Amino acid sequence: MAITSANQLELLQTAEAVAREKMIDPELVVQAMEESLARAAKSRYGADLDIRVAIDRKTGRATFTRVRTVVEDDAVENHHAELTVAQAKSHLADPKVGDEIIDEVPPVELGRIAAQSAKQVILQKVREAERDRQYEEFIDRQGTIINGVVRREEYGNIIVDIGRGEGILRRNEKIGRESYRPNDRIRCYIKDVRREARGPQVFLSRTAPEFMAELFKMEVPEIYDGIIVIKAVARDPGSRAKIGVISYDSSIDPVGACVGMRGSRVQAVVNELQGEKIDIIPWNEDQATFLVNALQPAEVSKVVIDEDAGRIEVVVPDEQLSLAIGRRGQNVRLASQLTGLDIDIMTEADESARRQAEFTERTKLFMDELDVDEFMAQLLVAEGFTNLEEVAYVELDELLSIDGFDEGTAGELQARARDRLEEVSRKALEVARELGAEDSLITFEGLTPQMVEALTKDDVKTLEDFATCADWELAGGWTTVNGQRVKDDGVLEPFDVSLEEAQHLIMTARVLLGWVDPSELEPEVEAEGEEETA
Numbered sequence: 379m380a381i382t383s384a385n386q387l388e389l390l391q392t393a394e395a396v397a398r399e400k401m402i403d404p405e406l407v408v409q410a411m412e413e414s415l416a417r418a419a420k421s422r423y424g425a426d427l428d429i430r431v432a433i434d435r436k437t438g439r440a441t442f443t444r445v446r447t448v449v450e451d452d453a454v455e456n457h458h459a460e461l462t463v464a465q466a467k468s469h470l471a472d473p474k475v476g477d478e479i480i481d482e483v484p485p486v487e488l489g490r491i492a493a494q495s496a497k498q499v500i501l502q503k504v505r506e507a508e509r510d511r512q513y514e515e516f517i518d519r520q521g522t523i524i525n526g527v528v529r530r531e532e533y534g535n536i537i538v539d540i541g542r543g544e545g546i547l548r549r550n551e552k553i554g555r556e557s558y559r560p561n562d563r564i565r566c567y568i569k570d571v572r573r574e575a576r577g578p579q580v581f582l583s584r585t586a587p588e589f590m591a592e593l594f595k596m597e598v599p600e601i602y603d604g605i606i607v608i609k610a611v612a613r614d615p616g617s618r619a620k621i622g623v624i625s626y627d628s629s630i631d632p633v634g635a636c637v638g639m640r641g642s643r644v645q646a647v648v649n650e651l652q653g654e655k656i657d658i659i660p661w662n663e664d665q666a667t668f669l670v671n672a673l674q675p676a677e678v679s680k681v682v683i684d685e686d687a688g689r690i691e692v693v694v695p696d697e698q699l700s701l702a703i704g705r706r707g708q709n710v711r712l713a714s715q716l717t718g719l720d721i722d723i724m725t726e727a728d729e730s731a732r733r734q735a736e737f738t739e740r741t742k743l744f745m746d747e748l749d750v751d752e753f754m755a756q757l758l759v760a761e762g763f764t765n766l767e768e769v770a771y772v773e774l775d776e777l778l779s780i781d782g783f784d785e786g787t788a789g790e791l792q793a794r795a796r797d798r799l800e801e802v803s804r805k806a807l808e809v810a811r812e813l814g815a816e817d818s819l820i821t822f823e824g825l826t827p828q829m830v831e832a833l834t835k836d837d838v839k840t841l842e843d844f845a846t847c848a849d850w851e852l853a854g855g856w857t858t859v860n861g862q863r864v865k866d867d868g869v870l871e872p873f874d875v876s877l878e879e880a881q882h883l884i885m886t887a888r889v890l891l892g893w894v895d896p897s898e899l900e901p902e903v904e905a906e907g908e909e910e911t912a
Contacts, residue, residue, distance in 0.1 A: 394407075403507070406503065406504075406507040407503075407504060407507075408433055408435065409503070410502075410503030410504060410507075411433060412430075412431045412432065412433055412440075413431075413503065415431040415433075415440060415442075416429050416430055416431045419431065419442055419483075423444070423483065424458060426456055426458040426459060427444055427458050427459060428444065428445040428446065428447075428458075428459040429442065429443070429444055429445075429483070430442075430443050430444075430445055431443075440485065441482060442482065442483045442484070442485050443480050443481065443482050443483065444480070444481045444482075444483050445459070445478050445479070445480050446458075446459055446460065446461050446478065446479045446481075447459065447460050447461075447476070447477075447478050447479075448460075448461060448462070448463055448466045448470075448473050448474065448475055448476060448477040448478070448479070449461070449462065449475060450462075450463075450475055451463070451464070461479070463475065466479060509573075511542075512542060512543040513571065513573050515542060515543070516540075516543065516568065516571045516580050517571045519568055519571075520568050520569075520570065520571050521567075521568065521588065521592075522567075522568055522592065523565060523566070523567055523568075523589070523592045523593070523596065524540050524541075524545070524565075524566060524567075524568055524582075525540075525563065525564070525565050526538035526539055526540040526541075526545060526563075526564050526565075526566060526582075527539045527561060527562070527563055527564070528558045528559065528560055528561065528562040528563075528564055529544065529560060530560060531558070533549075534548075534549035535547065535548050535549055536549075536552070536558055536564070538564055538566065538582060540580065540582075543580060544580070545566065545568070545580035545581070545582045546579065546580065546581060546582065547564070547566055547582040547583070547584065548581070550585070551569070551581075551582065551583040551584060551585050551586070552584055552585070553584050553585060553615045553616040553651060553652045553654070554615065554616030554617075554652060556584075556616075556652055565584075565650060566582035566583060566584055566589075567582065567583045567584065567586050567588055567589035567592060568580060568581075568582060569581050569582060569583040569586055569588075584615070584651075585613065585615035587611035587612065587613050587619075588611070590611055590613060590619060590621065590647065590651065590656075591608045591611050591621070593646075593647045593650055593651070594608060594621065594636060594643075594647060595608075597638070597643045597644075597646050597647055598635055598636055598638070598643055600625070600627075600630060600632075600635045601623075601635075601636075604626075605625060605626060605627050605630060606623055606624070606625050606626075606630065606632045606635055606636070607623065607624055607625075607626065608621060608622070608623055609622045609623065609624055609661040610622040610661065610716045610717075610718075611716075612712040612713075612714075612715035612716040613654070613712075614708055614711070614712060615651075615654065616651070616652050616653075616654055617654060617655070617708065618654065618655045618656075618657070618704075618708055618709075618712065619651075619654055619655070619656045619657070619712070620656075620657045620659055620672060620712045620713065620715075620716050621636075621656060621657070621658055621659065622659045622660075622661035622668065622671075622672070622716055623636055623658060623659070623660065623661055624660065624661040624662075632658075632660060632661075633658045633659075633660055636658045637658060644656055644658065657674060657712075659671045659672050659674065659716070665683060665690070665717065665719070666681040666683060666690075668716075668717060669681060669690060669692065669713065669717050669719070669721070672712075672713040672716045672717055673692065673694075673702055673709065673710070673713050675701060676694055676698045676701040676702035676709065677694065677695060677698050678692055678693070678694055678702075679693045679694055679695060679726055680692075680693040680729070681693075683719075690717070690719045690720065690721050690722070691721075691722045691724065692721055692722065692723050692724070693724055693725070693726055693729045694723060694724075694725060694726070695725070695726055696725045696726060696727055699723065699725050702723050703723060710723055737756075737759055740755075740758075740759045740763075740764060741755045741756050741759050742755075743755075743765075743766075744758050744759065744763075744769075747766055747794075747795070747798050748766075748769070748791060748794045748795060748798070749794065750791070757780055757781075757782070757783075758780075761776075761779075761780055766795045766798060766799055767795075767799065769791060769792065769795040770792055770795035770796045770799055772792075774788055774789070774792070777791065777792070802827075802828065803826065803827040803828065804827070806826075806827040806828045806830065806831040807820065807827045807830070807831070809831050809834075810827065810830045810831045810833075810834045813831075813834040813835065813839070814834065814839045815830055815831075815833075815834040815839050816839055816840045816841070818840055818841035818842075819833065819834075819838070819839065819840055819841050819843075819844060822841055822844070822887065822890075823886075824882075824883050824886065825883070826873070828873065829870055829873055829875075832869055832870065832872070832873075833869055833870070836869045838869070841887055841890065841891060842891060844883075844884070844887050845884060845887040845888045845891055845893060847869075847884060848884075849877050849880040849881045849884060850866055850868065850877065850880075851868060851869060852868050852869055852870045852871075852875060852880040852883070852884070853868045853870060853871060853875050853876055853877045853879070853880040854866055854867050854868030854871040855868070855877070868880070
């Protein structure tokens with residue numbers, strides 16, 4: 379058909395109808411029509427020509443034009459769409475590079491193939507515009523709850539009609555064994571929105587901890603208003619959950635507000651989550667207090683926190699052990715997720731046995747190394763001494779404060795401890811030298827002979843080897859593998875070398891070797907000094 383023989387207003391009417399149906403800007407549809415007509419014209423006049431089409435937004439009249447651009451004399455690549463300044467003088471009075479010569483050409487006859495091609499271009503552009511519109515709409519709603527209608531199930535995944543698009547609820551994002559049929563209403567959390575080739579993908583979830591938090595926000599006005607804040611959520615979807623809340627208004631009880639009158643508020647959330655039991659925990663900045671709360675309903679006797687390792691030991695009465703751990707470890711697992719710490723639970727009997735084992739071990743150490751009887755060794759352990767260094771270099775008054783210790787006894791103990799340490803250091807140096815340790819490492823300030831021996835056994839034999847080490851290789855650390863925290867043992871970890879000390883030793887070695895300019899480290903030192911002064 380010829381574009382001129384058709385009702386010219388029909389183009390605009392079609393554009394408006396398509397835009398209304400797809401809920402996109404009519405201008406985008408008209409631009410798609412212009413592009414499709416231009417492509418059809420190129421197939422008629424030649425692909426090398428720059429053919430453009432403009433549709434009048436009021437009358438619908440389509441104007442076909444050929445455009446040629448003025449370029450430098452040596453820059454002509456396409457003679458059908460470009461021409462030099464000299465060639466352009468026959469068309470323009472004073473042509474300049476960049477000027478365009480526009481000539482109107484006759485409208486093309488749209489044959490069957492050309493019309494089909496034009497239709498495909500328009501459909502493609504409309505689809506792209508629709509995808510952009512959907513993406514922009516749902517990306518702003520990410521992190522919120524949406525109501526939808528189940529459309530169908532595909533390989534265990536639920537396709538949900540969410541208004542102006544579809545979302546996907548993967549089978550691992552469903553609660554337990556819940557099943558849905560077409561046209562069932564469903565409430566989900568918009569977990570992620572991605573722009574993909576086949577269109578925006580809206581990923582929904584009913585197992586995300588944030589879903590529970592958003593449900594509480596809908597049911598508890600104090601949370602919506604920001605008076606009560608949800609600090610942490612841990613879920614075993616469909617079974618049990620823990621939620622940590624805090625109130626910034628002393629007159630409002632955060633737990634009571636979330637429970638509601640006769641449990642009405644929390645029950646509404648429980649019903650939506652297929653009967654998932656919810657423990658509402660008062661949040662506390664003190665980790666130990668928060669953990670005691672998180673392990674409810676179990677009672678806790680004592681908490682020991684290892685901040686460097688991110689671990690925590692919890693001691694509970696013997697009869698409370700199974701309650702603290704929960705069925706299949708559920709209670710302690712949720713408490714761990716809630717606090718972000720690895721939790722070791724032991725009974726009072728286990729802790730007592732461990733403390734007794736440590737006491738016996740340290741007693742034997744002092745008996746063997748200081749050549750003292752069991753009673754004296756036990757006195758040292760009871761006073762808190764754990765190793766020879768503490769006995770050798772502690773102030774004499776601390777030893778004299780022990781019942782039954784006089785100056786002679788205390789002095790003899792310190793002398794024996796120092797002699798033993800010197801002997802151990804001498805043997806460590808001998809072993810290190812036999813293994814190939816060089817003087818550059820042995821004489822490096824900050825390393826004891828025992829440290830040098832440990833480094834040499836780990837094939838660190840020179841100062842250059844030491845300077846290439848990473849801080850965690852020396853001090854140890856923790857990494858997360860497949861969601862589990864895994865311990866990395868450090869070469870100098872047995873000597874209680876911290877990460878900061880390891881970093882300092884390594885940087886000092888690099889400065890001595892000339893690998894690092896000391897002036898580069900000065901600003902950091904000055905900054906630290908300023909902080910201390912402040």
